[in-house]
Amino acid sequence: MTASALAHSVPPGLVMLIGALLIPLFRGHIRSAYMLALPVIGLLQLLLLDSGTHLSVQTLGLQLDLLRVDQLSLVFGYIFHIAAFVSVIYALHVNDATQHVSGLTYAGAATGALFAGDLVTLFVYWELTAVTSVFLIFARRTPSAYRAGMRYLVIQVGSGVLLLTGIILHHIDTGSIAFDHLGLGSPATAIILVAFGIKAAFPLLHNWLQDAYPEATVTGTVFLSAFTTKLAIYALTRGYAGTEILVWIGVTMTAFPIFYAVIENDLRRVLAYSLNNQLGFMVTGIGIGTDMAINGTVAHAFSHILYKALLFMSMGAVLHRVGTIKGSELGGLYKSMPWTAAFCIVGAASISAFPLFSGFISKALIITAAAENGYFISWLILLFASAGVFHHSGIKIPYFAFFAHDSGKRCAEAPWNMLVAMGIAAAFCIGIGVYPAPLYEILPFQVDFAPYTPTHVLTQLQLLLFSALAFAVLIRYGVYPPELRSTNLDVDWLYRRLGPTLIKRVVAWIDHSARLLKEDTKGQLKDFVDGVTRHHGPEGAMARTWPTGATVLWVAILLGAFLIASFYA
Amino acid sequence: MTQDTPQQPKPASGSPKHTPSDNKERVYWLDQTKNVDKVFYGLCVLCGLSVAGDLLIHRHVILEIEAIFAFYGFYGFVACVGLVLAAKELRKFLKRKENYYDDDS
Numbered sequence: 164m165t166a167s168a169l170a171h172s173v174p175p176g177l178v179m180l181i182g183a184l185l186i187p188l189f190r191g192h193i194r195s196a197y198m199l200a201l202p203v204i205g206l207l208q209l210l211l212l213d214s215g216t217h218l219s220v221q222t223l224g225l226q227l228d229l230l231r232v233d234q235l236s237l238v239f240g241y242i243f244h245i246a247a248f249v250s251v252i253y254a255l256h257v258n259d260a261t262q263h264v265s266g267l268t269y270a271g272a273a274t275g276a277l278f279a280g281d282l283v284t285l286f287v288y289w290e291l292t293a294v295t296s297v298f299l300i301f302a303r304r305t306p307s308a309y310r311a312g313m314r315y316l317v318i319q320v321g322s323g324v325l326l327l328t329g330i331i332l333h334h335i336d337t338g339s340i341a342f343d344h345l346g347l348g349s350p351a352t353a354i355i356l357v358a359f360g361i362k363a364a365f366p367l368l369h370n371w372l373q374d375a376y377p378e379a380t381v382t383g384t385v386f387l388s389a390f391t392t393k394l395a396i397y398a399l400t401r402g403y404a405g406t407e408i409l410v411w412i413g414v415t416m417t418a419f420p421i422f423y424a425v426i427e428n429d430l431r432r433v434l435a436y437s438l439n440n441q442l443g444f445m446v447t448g449i450g451i452g453t454d455m456a457i458n459g460t461v462a463h464a465f466s467h468i469l470y471k472a473l474l475f476m477s478m479g480a481v482l483h484r485v486g487t488i489k490g491s492e493l494g495g496l497y498k499s500m501p502w503t504a505a506f507c508i509v510g511a512a513s514i515s516a517f518p519l520f521s522g523f524i525s526k527a528l529i530i531t532a533a534a535e536n537g538y539f540i541s542w543l544i545l546l547f548a549s550a551g552v553f554h555h556s557g558i559k560i561p562y563f564a565f566f567a568h569d570s571g572k573r574c575a576e577a578p579w580n581m582l583v584a585m586g587i588a589a590a591f592c593i594g595i596g597v598y599p600a601p602l603y604e605i606l607p608f609q610v611d612f613a614p615y616t617p618t619h620v621l622t623q624l625q626l627l628l629f630s631a632l633a634f635a636v637l638i639r640y641g642v643y644p645p646e647l648r649s650t651n652l653d654v655d656w657l658y659r660r661l662g663p664t665l666i667k668r669v670v671a672w673i674d675h676s677a678r679l680l681k682e683d684t685k686g687q688l689k690d691f692v693d694g695v696t697r698h699h700g701p702e703g704a705m706a707r708t709w710p711t712g713a714t715v716l717w718v719a720i721l722l723g724a725f726l727i728a729s730f731y732a
Numbered sequence: 733m734t735q736d737t738p739q740q741p742k743p744a745s746g747s748p749k750h751t752p753s754d755n756k757e758r759v760y761w762l763d764q765t766k767n768v769d770k771v772f773y774g775l776c777v778l779c780g781l782s783v784a785g786d787l788l789i790h791r792h793v794i795l796e797i798e799a800i801f802a803f804y805g806f807y808g809f810v811a812c813v814g815l816v817l818a819a820k821e822l823r824k825f826l827k828r829k830e831n832y833y834d835d836d837s
Contacts, residue, residue: 625805651826
């Protein structure tokens with residue numbers, strides 16, 4: 164069998180999904196080499212696949228499309244493998260097989276979902292991503308990580324259950340389980356949209372992300388940041404491109420998390436909020452739905468996975484070395500970790516869409532598409548969010564971790580494997596920014612867009628420089644809110660505080676009522692028993708045993724009365 | 733084995749905590765206030781240059797509002813100041829103590 168035929172006979176993702184299960188058999192350098200080989204082999208397989216390939220099986224009366232290859236799934240497939248490779252390097256120093264198996268099976272499951280041609284296969288991988296990834300959170304081995312992991316699992320599996328409900332209804336409606344464009348035409352597809360929306364962190368469905376990701380292990384968060392949400396972006400792109408409500412959902416997602424990001428103290432949680440904001444740009448692009456907007460969404464997902472991983476890696480390195488990632492306790496770390504600081508700044512410049520960095524060449528497609536298609540209000544919000552993301556991710560993250568007031572903390576530079584992983588991601592961020600043509604080449608549609616025009620560069624620089632000026636002025640004059648140790652209420656308050664409080668109240672009320680009822684019934688029962696005892700008890704009038712003499716007397720009286728009556732009758 | 737235990741500070745650095753004024757430690761460029769001032773004024777100059785760019789370059793605009801002189805700079809500045817001030821207000825409603833949720837469990 165040739166390599167090409169072999170590549171076409173195995174669904175992508177299985178290499179990592181199945182291969183990862185063998186990791187515990189190896190030790191030391193062999194284990195490292197084996198783990199690095201898995202995403203490389205997976206990527207080679209993708210490079211051999213031709214667009215248009217299908218692999219179907221018939222089972223339970225359904226035709227399952229285990230392998231469907233087109234340009235959309237290929238682009239996401241490439242970046243998922245690159246992300247897995249970089250994340251494995253970043254985690255090489257970890258001597259915990261659970262995390263390695265979890266990370267790579269998770270990457271494999273997410274990749275498998277990209278090439279699922281039908282909704283049932285998609286559902287299987289969809290649930291697998293939830294079950295495999297949760298161990299990256301549990302592996303932190305703290306009580307709060309355990310609780311966050313359980314909440315994460317319930318919500319992720321819940322998304323899968325909704326997806327399955329939608330699929331069944333959709334099959335009843337149309338008789339089809341094909342995963343193509345779905346649109347918002349029926350209750351079934353609306354339910355599927357909500358299922359996708361949970362994983363894509365739509366507003367009000369978003370909080371699992373900020374809750375769980377910062378609780379995962381240093382290396383686990385890097386894996387998590389890449390796959391789940393971008394799988395949802397892929398699924399939305401395929402199923403709901405051009406669904407207008409997504410424009411409004413998307414712009415809401417770009418705007419509201421940045422307010423939280425400004426006041427959040429846990430810097431990995433700040434990144435989780437900005438991840439949410441970046442997903443908003445992609446969802447907006449899907450909602451606009453033109454070729455340019457879809458290209459923008461896909462390109463932005465590609466560059467986003469790299470710079471977001473880079474940012475999480477740099478903050479993970481700080482957490483690894485210093486033991487905390489709270490802004491209120493950090494500062495001045497550029498002296499101890501200059502390389503990590505430099506890589507963090509590259510990630511920050513990329514997410515902020517500075518010219519020559521990756522975010523610039525991908526986000527511009529979405530914002531231009533919004534302007535060209537007459538989404539004026541959305542365009543204004545996207546611009547606000549662009550300034551805001553620079554403000555909280557681009558400046559706040561490096562500033563409070565590496566600069567600001569010197570915390571006096573001194574530590575070693577990040578381990579070599581972390582630096583290599585960050586270096587690769589940073590090289591991609593700059594490479595894509597400087598030379599975007601190869602990325603544009605693999606997008607689903609022909610790209611007719613030049614990012615480096617004088618207008619684009621000037622307007623973007625102006626926006627960013629003045630955002631930086633605003634930050635500098637606010638810091639200089641003491642207006643900027645200080646980093647404080649705190650918890651900020653978000654939607655999770657509903658199920659972490661309000662829900663349990665309500666349930667406790669209801670249970671207490673039922674308990675109280677039951678006790679009252681019991682006491683009341685007891686009282687009434689006592690009265691009844693007392694009454695019966697009074698009348699029918701040993702002393703009761705009705706139950707008294709009468710002596711024989713009295714009975715004879717009564718009989719004599721009755722007979723006497725009868726005799727007298729008969730005389731007069 | 734967990735990986736999140738912080739590494740010990742380098743033995744060479746002696747006591748675990750150093751203050752910036754520690755005379756044994758190298759003084760970095762940014763440790764001096766006058767250099768921080770230089771960064772701030774440098775940023776002001778860059779902002780000025782980017783506004784000057786509006787005079788020099790004929791911008792191709794899609795929306796009318798973009799044609800306003802220095803629109804992007806003005807919008808970026810106002811957006812960020814507004815964002816921070818709004819977030820500060822929001823903190824009054826949203827901020828709870830750090831172990832707020834842990835109390836229950």
